[in-house]
Amino acid sequence: MVMTMTLKPPVIRTAAPHSHHPATPQPTKISVRDINVFYGEKQALNSISVEIPGKAVTAFIGPSGCGKSTFLRCINRMNDTIAGCRVEGQIVMDGQDINDRSIDPVVLRAKVGMVFQKPNPFPKSIFENVAYGPRIHGIASNKQDLEGIVEASLKKAGLWAEVSDRLNQPGTSLSGGQQQRLVIARAIAVNPEVILMDEPCSALDPIATARVEELIDELRQQFCIVIVTHSMAQAARVSQRTVFFHMGELIESGSTEEIFTNPREPRTQDYITGRIG
Amino acid sequence: MTDIAAARLKKRHAAETRFRVYGRTAIIIALSFLALLMGRIGMQGYSTFTTNTVSLSVYLDPARIDAGDLEGSNFDYVVALALLKKMGETDDDYGTNASEAMDLVSRDLGFQILNRLKAEPGLLGKTITVTGPMKANADLYYKGQLKRETAQADRRLNNHQLDWLDRLKADGDVKSGFNVAFFTHADSTEPEQAGILGAVMGSAMMLLVTALIAVPMGVLAAVWLEEFAPKNRWTDIIEVNINNLAAVPSIVYGLLGLAVFINWLGAPRGAPLTGGMVLALMALPTIIIATRSALKAVPPSIREAALGVGASRTQTVFHHVLPQAMPGVMTGTILSLAHALGETAPLLMIGMIAFNPGIPEGFTSSASVLPVQVFIWENASERAFHERTAAAIIVLLVFMIAMNAAAVILRRRFERRW
Amino acid sequence: MTVLVALALLAAFSGGVFLLGRRRAVRLAGGAPASLHSLPGYHGAWVALWAGAPAALILFAFAVFGGRMEDAALRAQAPAAISQLSEQRQEVFWSDARAEARGETSSEVRWEGDLGAAMAAKVSEARQITAYGRIAALALAGVLALVGFLLAFPRLSKDFRARNRVEGWTGVLLIACSTVAVLTTLGIVLSLLWESLRFFQAVSPLEFLLGTSWDPQIAMRADQVASSGAFGAVPLFAGTFLIMLIGMAVAAPVGLFSAIYLSEYAGPAMRATVKPLLEVLAGVPTVVYGFFAALTVGPTFRAFFNWIGSFLVGGPMDALGQYLETVQNQMALTAGVVMGIMLIPFVSSLSDDIINAVPQSLRDGSYAMGATKSETVKRVILPAALPGVVGALMLAVSRAIGETMIVTMAAGLQAKMTANPLDTVTTVTVQIVTLLTGDQEFDSPKTLAAFGLGLTLFVVTLALNVFALAIVRKYREQYD
Structure with missing residues (x-):
């Protein structure tokens, strides 16, 4: 087998064929002011301030350990569940600081859903997985209602066609890509406003990744989506805005096109051309 | 947020609080049981560690002591007379006063006089001072556990005797001090003379036998299973078998010991050797399991390094892997030996329940061990034995906690993160 | 006691043999230790194992099973006098004879007349059996130790794979230790089954498992x-x-x-x-x-x-x-x-x-x-x-x-x-x-x-x- 290798500079397309950039810039959904995060003595995030638009996909990029996941977990206060983790600063969503004492993290998390790196369906049936959120939050008033929500969520997650005939089988019996779409369905079943995704495709094969990316692009119509990724190509494909983190600091944020074609900061330039990372 | 949603949220948080309270209550219950257990035993037992001794001037009356037959003379009566004399009373015709006096002072004083007379016959006809323990009931009175307020019929000592005791105390003839006898005597039918030395020695001897059999055998078995054994059905069976053996009720090991060691092989009943063998079989599975997990924790890189410089598999295991695993092995071993130390039921099966008034002479002679001593004393009807039972438990727990602490320190000290 | 002393002597003998074997290996190497296949210590250990292990096994077996064998030998010939006694009385007779011979306390039964004579005879017989048994076991152990040494020692040579042999012995020991766990289970099962079967000869298992009266x-x-x-x-x-x-x-x-x-x-x-x-x-x-x-x-x-x-x-x-x-x-x-x-x-x-x-x-x-x-x-x-x-x-x-x-x-x-x-x-x-x-x-x-x-x-x-x-x-x- 003969292999011809042509050395070309990396080409990063900023718009996938199916992606349609909004004509008008979206209003700000979440506005972050001066966030610092500490794990015990160690400071993980250093004075982060950024605006996240609604009904668009914002990508957090940066080398591993740069703090992008930590920051993501600030937005639904998942860091509360980690012993020894301390968050300082303001994250204002719809005019309210989510770190305020009056905010109930339980309510907040119903509004801000999250999808994790590795698909984590509960060891329950597919139906019960999706019904989990509506059940605990008391969203459905009766069984028909619940079934309706489950069906709608699975449809939105593009999974309905594949699982409608086996809703009683365990969620863990699905393939990795299906599991990830199942947990996305689980997240949207409680009708959140924001969906956080922590490297949602890193455990998936390319075909499953493409399905999930397509799904993200569709969900953008309805939800504010924040996605952490260390695949720059993915960020370029799915996001409208990109935020670059490095060593616990926010280096640069802007529209995805700008960041990838014309970064202001040399460190961003270095990262997207592969010199650091 | 709608009212319904708000109400629902409130309910959810109330459920959360309730659940947290259940959890906390469970922990509080568990810990208060521990506190109650330890507290009760401490309260019941601490008084054993002090005891009251009396000093009496005894006239060695040649009329009452037969120099030719010292052993046959009633020294208890001589001591009782000395006590009566001190109280300014004499014995009556029925001997009631003397027997009341005998109820107060330990027979140990009589034995002391006997021994001194044997050594020095010239003492006959002279007055000597002997010091010895009070009888258990008198001791309890001084310690406030036998109260004058109790109706006379319900207590072991009558008012007359209590008056004497008060006078003895007032005159300074009775002194309270550390109860040495409890630690230097073996079991006795007289509570004030009963001690735990015999049981402690028995426990030590038995544990030595257990350790000598179970530790090398358990470690070597674990080495074979973890490092050499092929993975096949036979070794699977051994593994399942060992896990199950660890959960077999201890009394079944006792039945095994009775049927095989005693009735079939003729091992001596109630001896440290036999008990040690039974407990060794019992400790074996836990030692094997602990050793295996310690060996598992040694990273393969160590083995590869040794094999890489040309060591044989046996050399690799015994020169490198096992020494690395040793802290874990020791921890598991100490814990299982501590467990064996507190075991009682199997020992009852092999006849270790006899009354043993002496220090065990050897590994094949009948002996008591601490937990069995606790069981025997708990069964005794005299109240003073209950006090001693609790004290013996304190000693047993001190040993066990010391062993557990040693294991914990070992684990902390040598804990290694690879 | 005797066995312990014998074991100590055996250990000393093995120790000596170990030194001999090691010295011989050093001599064989002739100043070039690397020319040996195995380290001198392994040569010594191998000889010591042959000298010590079989004999130790015999002594151990004697300590464990000796009592039973003596008992069987003693009972081989029952005196005529005891044939009239009930089975349980006969058991008491035998255990008394053994206890008497060992100088332990026997039961409180007084054996008189014919029985007394039979008892005296059996006691002296038991003493003899014990003495002979002891001598036989010690002699066997001594011979085994000597033979083991004499067979093993001449086989030492430069190319002798002493290490592999010793490791073979080690493997056997390890397997033996693992087998103990299995033997324990077997012992539990067999002893419980055996005694239970005897119990079920007197009481039917159905009655035992379903009966509602326990006294x-x-x-x-x-x-x-x-x-x-x-x-x-x-x-x-x-x-x-x-x-x-x-x-x-x-x-x-x-x-x-x-x-x-x-x-x-x-x-x-x-x-x-x-x-x-x-x-x-x-x-x-x-x-x-x-x-x-x-x-x-x-x-x-x-x-x-x-x-x-x-x-x-x-x-x-x-x-x-x-x-x-x-x-x-x-x-x-x-x-x-x-x-x-x-x-x-x-x-x-x-x-x-x-x-x-x-x-x-x-x-x-x-x-x-x-x-x-x-x-x-x-x-x-x-x-x-x-x-x-x-x-x-x-x-x-x-x-x-x-x-x-x-x-x-x-x-x-x-x-x-x-x-x-x-x-x-x-x-x-x-x-x-x-x-x-x-x-x-x-x-x-x-x-x-x-x-x-x-x-x-x-x-x-x-x-x-x-x-x-x-x-x-x-x-x-x-x-x-």
Whole structure:
């Protein structure tokens, strides 16, 4: 087998064929002011301030350990569940600081859903997985209602066609890509406003990744989506805005096109051309 | 947020609080049981560690002591007379006063006089001072556990005797001090003379036998299973078998010991050797399991390094892997030996329940061990034995906690993160 | 003693042989140690093994089986005088003869006339047998040691693979040690089966397993036939079950909730204090729990119920009051509650392990959905951990059934079929202890009944353990 290798500079397309950039810039959904995060003595995030638009996909990029996941977990206060983790600063969503004492993290998390790196369906049936959120939050008033929500969520997650005939089988019996779409369905079943995704495709094969990316692009119509990724190509494909983190600091944020074609900061330039990372 | 949603949220948080309270209550219950257990035993037992001794001037009356037959003379009566004399009373015709006096002072004083007379016959006809323990009931009175307020019929000592005791105390003839006898005597039918030395020695001897059999055998078995054994059905069976053996009720090991060691092989009943063998079989599975997990924790890189410089598999295991695993092995071993130390039921099966008034002479002679001593004393009807039972438990727990602490320190000290 | 001295001599001999072997290996190497296949120490060890191991094995076997062989030799010829005696009397005769010969205390039976003469003859015969046996064993051991050495020593050479040979011996030793665990199981099964079979010759197994009357004392009377219907174990099973249920009613909720709190709610500081304290509770010997039950819990419960009763007497619930006033220390409740306390740390540490094995990602998933901690525990963690928790509880049940000292000291001896926790019941283990700690004749059905009970206990706990351990193992593999 003969292999011809042509050395070309990396080409990063900023718009996938199916992606349609909004004509008008979206209003700000979440506005972050001066966030610092500490794990015990160690400071993980250093004075982060950024605006996240609604009904668009914002990508957090940066080398591993740069703090992008930590920051993501600030937005639904998942860091509360980690012993020894301390968050300082303001994250204002719809005019309210989510770190305020009056905010109930339980309510907040119903509004801000999250999808994790590795698909984590509960060891329950597919139906019960999706019904989990509506059940605990008391969203459905009766069984028909619940079934309706489950069906709608699975449809939105593009999974309905594949699982409608086996809703009683365990969620863990699905393939990795299906599991990830199942947990996305689980997240949207409680009708959140924001969906956080922590490297949602890193455990998936390319075909499953493409399905999930397509799904993200569709969900953008309805939800504010924040996605952490260390695949720059993915960020370029799915996001409208990109935020670059490095060593616990926010280096640069802007529209995805700008960041990838014309970064202001040399460190961003270095990262997207592969010199650091 | 709608009212319904708000109400629902409130309910959810109330459920959360309730659940947290259940959890906390469970922990509080568990810990208060521990506190109650330890507290009760401490309260019941601490008084054993002090005891009251009396000093009496005894006239060695040649009329009452037969120099030719010292052993046959009633020294208890001589001591009782000395006590009566001190109280300014004499014995009556029925001997009631003397027997009341005998109820107060330990027979140990009589034995002391006997021994001194044997050594020095010239003492006959002279007055000597002997010091010895009070009888258990008198001791309890001084310690406030036998109260004058109790109706006379319900207590072991009558008012007359209590008056004497008060006078003895007032005159300074009775002194309270550390109860040495409890630690230097073996079991006795007289509570004030009963001690735990015999049981402690028995426990030590038995544990030595257990350790000598179970530790090398358990470690070597674990080495074979973890490092050499092929993975096949036979070794699977051994593994399942060992896990199950660890959960077999201890009394079944006792039945095994009775049927095989005693009735079939003729091992001596109630001896440290036999008990040690039974407990060794019992400790074996836990030692094997602990050793295996310690060996598992040694990273393969160590083995590869040794094999890489040309060591044989046996050399690799015994020169490198096992020494690395040793802290874990020791921890598991100490814990299982501590467990064996507190075991009682199997020992009852092999006849270790006899009354043993002496220090065990050897590994094949009948002996008591601490937990069995606790069981025997708990069964005794005299109240003073209950006090001693609790004290013996304190000693047993001190040993066990010391062993557990040693294991914990070992684990902390040598804990290694690879 | 003799064996110990012989073993010491043998050890010294082996030590000497070791040095000889090593020196010879050094000489063979002729100043170039690397030219040997194995280190000189291995040469020495190999020779020492041949000199020491077979002889040690013989001495060991003599120590273990010697007594039995002597006994068999002594009994080979029974004196005519004892043939009229009952079988049990004959046993006493033989054991007296052996005890007399060894200088131990014999039974109080006086052997007179023909029997006295027979006894004297057998005693001297027993002494002879012991002496001869000892000499034979020592001589055999000595010869083996010498022969082993003489055969092994000349084989040492430069190319001799001493290390491989020694490692071969080591392998055999390791395998032998592992076999002991299997032999233990075999020993348990065979001895329980053997003695139980003898018991079931006197009492039918059906009666034992289904009979509802337990009174082993009846069979003690000489004129009574053993199988007079006093060995129905159902009341014992009922009592065991009742106490186990009470124990689990205490241990399961407290242990489980403690485990949940410790793994899901408590901070590291609390875990670091509470866990060792629970370990202390777990390390307390059961005899201590028994003492606590008998002298603290029992009297407290009794006083409490009597006190309640004193209020009810004369009222509308007079009968209940009357009953409560008669409640005794040794009620099932006492033993059950204390057993529950004993099992708390067991349940909690097993459940803790199992709950910790539930992957963190499931918790994260649930929290991210806006579930509270308790919702996460109830709806995600516990369902996920259910098989493991069931396994842990089954192991606790097995412990409760096999527990002996607490029930021996705090439960009663009356075999009753009752579900009333204030009543006195007895258990399988209590009866085993009672049957075997009195004066016993080993062949009486009364003693053998203990083995029947032991077998039942072993089978039930084994079934529980095998099942529970299989569940737990499968559960662990699921999340590995």
